[in-house]
Amino acid sequence: MKGFKALTPIAEAQRVIINAAAHKPAAGRVPTPQSVGLYAAEDVVAPVDVPPFDRAAFDGYAVRSADTLGASRTNPITLKKTGKVVTGGEYQGALGPGEAVEIATGAPLPRGADAVVPYEEAADRGDYIEVYRPVPQYYYVSRRGEDVTAGEVVLKRGRRIKPWDVGVLASLGIREVSVYRVRAALISTGSELVELEEAPPPPGRIINSTRHVITALLRDMGVEVSYMGIVPDDEEKIRNAVSKALSSHDIVITTGGVSVGEPDYVVKAVARLKPEVLIHGIAARPGRPNSAAVVNGKPVVMLSGFPVASIVGFEVFVKPIILHMVGAREEPAPVVKATLTRRVTTPINVRSFVRVRVVRRDGRLYAEPLAVTGSGVLSTLTRGNGLLIIPENREGYDEGEEVEVLLLGPVEG
Numbered sequence: 421m422k423g424f425k426a427l428t429p430i431a432e433a434q435r436v437i438i439n440a441a442a443h444k445p446a447a448g449r450v451p452t453p454q455s456v457g458l459y460a461a462e463d464v465v466a467p468v469d470v471p472p473f474d475r476a477a478f479d480g481y482a483v484r485s486a487d488t489l490g491a492s493r494t495n496p497i498t499l500k501k502t503g504k505v506v507t508g509g510e511y512q513g514a515l516g517p518g519e520a521v522e523i524a525t526g527a528p529l530p531r532g533a534d535a536v537v538p539y540e541e542a543a544d545r546g547d548y549i550e551v552y553r554p555v556p557q558y559y560y561v562s563r564r565g566e567d568v569t570a571g572e573v574v575l576k577r578g579r580r581i582k583p584w585d586v587g588v589l590a591s592l593g594i595r596e597v598s599v600y601r602v603r604a605a606l607i608s609t610g611s612e613l614v615e616l617e618e619a620p621p622p623p624g625r626i627i628n629s630t631r632h633v634i635t636a637l638l639r640d641m642g643v644e645v646s647y648m649g650i651v652p653d654d655e656e657k658i659r660n661a662v663s664k665a666l667s668s669h670d671i672v673i674t675t676g677g678v679s680v681g682e683p684d685y686v687v688k689a690v691a692r693l694k695p696e697v698l699i700h701g702i703a704a705r706p707g708r709p710n711s712a713a714v715v716n717g718k719p720v721v722m723l724s725g726f727p728v729a730s731i732v733g734f735e736v737f738v739k740p741i742i743l744h745m746v747g748a749r750e751e752p753a754p755v756v757k758a759t760l761t762r763r764v765t766t767p768i769n770v771r772s773f774v775r776v777r778v779v780r781r782d783g784r785l786y787a788e789p790l791a792v793t794g795s796g797v798l799s800t801l802t803r804g805n806g807l808l809i810i811p812e813n814r815e816g817y818d819e820g821e822e823v824e825v826l827l828l829g830p831v832e833g
């Protein structure tokens with residue numbers, strides 16, 4: 421009989437593939453400013469303190485805190501002005517007892533000083549200042565190493581580097597950082613496909629749009645994508661293309677040809693490469709034909725050709741595999757609670773991904789399930805702005821139920 425045998429539950433499919441995918445991508449050094457969005461391949465330890473010296477946190481006067489003891493409104497303390505230090509400069513000499521040095525925010529504290537009295541808390545009397553209250557040690561002072569202390573781990577292996585991480589690395593003088601270079605090969609299968617450049621397509625042919633969805637999703641994870649072109653529905657050609665791609669990439673992704681129809685040669689072709697494990701089909705809707713295998717420790721993900729199903733396959737296989745390879749954790753997606761406007765029925769033992777439109781009415785959020793949810797209807801993702809994920813142990817949700825929706829875009833209203 422043709423057709424899928426038992427569909428593997430998503431969690432089990434992920435476990436099987438990830439456990440077998442032993443291959444690790446290579447690391448390489450990139451200039452720090454170009455590391456944003458990539459995954460750190462090693463822990464980075466601060467070589468120095470930041471700030472590198474005690475510095476003023478406010479504009480005012482550098483003083484010795486002990487000199488201000490007992491100061492009050494009625495009995496101010498008088499300190500002699502002995503100079504000025506600007507940001508980027510350095511005070512020559514040391515601050516003696518009874519002295520004050522005018523100081524700018526960010527300037528190094530003169531030797532002998534241990535506090536800053538902001539302009540607002542002192543009165544300038546020409547040659548001297550009056551201070552009206554006692555100030556504690558390190559008042560308005562950023563201490564050396566207060567931001568980062570030398571020896572501290574500032575970047576953990578597997579962390580996806582953020583814009584502010586680049587700032588921290590730069591402030592420490594770290595010019596290069598070691599990151600994982602994940603190289604993915606993408607093979608589109610399907611004799612009906614033509615590339616976007618060839619649009620409009622001849623009758624019966626389809627533009628290869630899934631290629632661009634998957635490429636964008638991969639690039640969004642900082643992955644280097646080699647596009648290997650369209651391979652026709654031919655088992656031998658597919659096998660050769662996958663085998664060749666495996667030799668020089670960390671992960672091979674194919675699209676199309678994975679259901680049980682006559683031209684669906686991809687799973688058969690990959691099976692001939694003697695994979696350690698192979699999962700054909702998952703208990704997901706949409707996205708049922710998404711499949712994956714591991715060949716010599718390297719993952720081969722066989723995504724559905726249908727764009728929406730391929731996105732589910734990306735989330736189920738590609739993303740977790742890549743995160744595992746680089747030792748990263750998934751960053752939580754934005755989730756909102758919303759009231760369902762219509763009942764949704766889904767099959768038991770299948771994880772369903774229902775596209776919804778979240779709207780705000782009278783200050784409350786509502787989730788409207790979209791009418792057309794076919795796996796080929798990509799526009800539901802652009803028209804909608806959310807995904808309602810219905811777990812395997814539910815057969816849907818009732819109208820009026822509060823549900824959690826994964827937000828994919830802004831909420832109107």
Ligand SMILES: Nc1nc2c(c(=O)[nH]1)N[C@H]1C(S)=C(S)[C@@H](COP(=O)(O)OP(=O)(O)OC[C@H]3O[C@@H](n4cnc5c(N)ncnc54)[C@H](O)[C@@H]3O)O[C@H]1N2
Pocket residue numbers: 423424608609610612613626627628629630631675676677678679680681684706707708709723724725726727729795796
């Ligand atoms: N007898 C059965 N038939 C089907 C089953 C089944 O269980 N039994 N499953 C159905 C489900 S569910 C899905 S989803 C589709 C998916 O099939 P494939 O992933 O193998 O995809 P293809 O057959 O290659 O193509 C499906 C569809 O998508 C278009 N396509 C393919 N590649 C691209 C691309 N790169 N860009 C844009 N569009 C693409 C293709 O032209 C087809 O229209 O199978 C059901 N059948």
Ligand code: MOO
Pocket residue numbers: 704705706707708709724726728729794795796
């Ligand atoms: O699994 Mo298919 O993606 O439901 O249409």
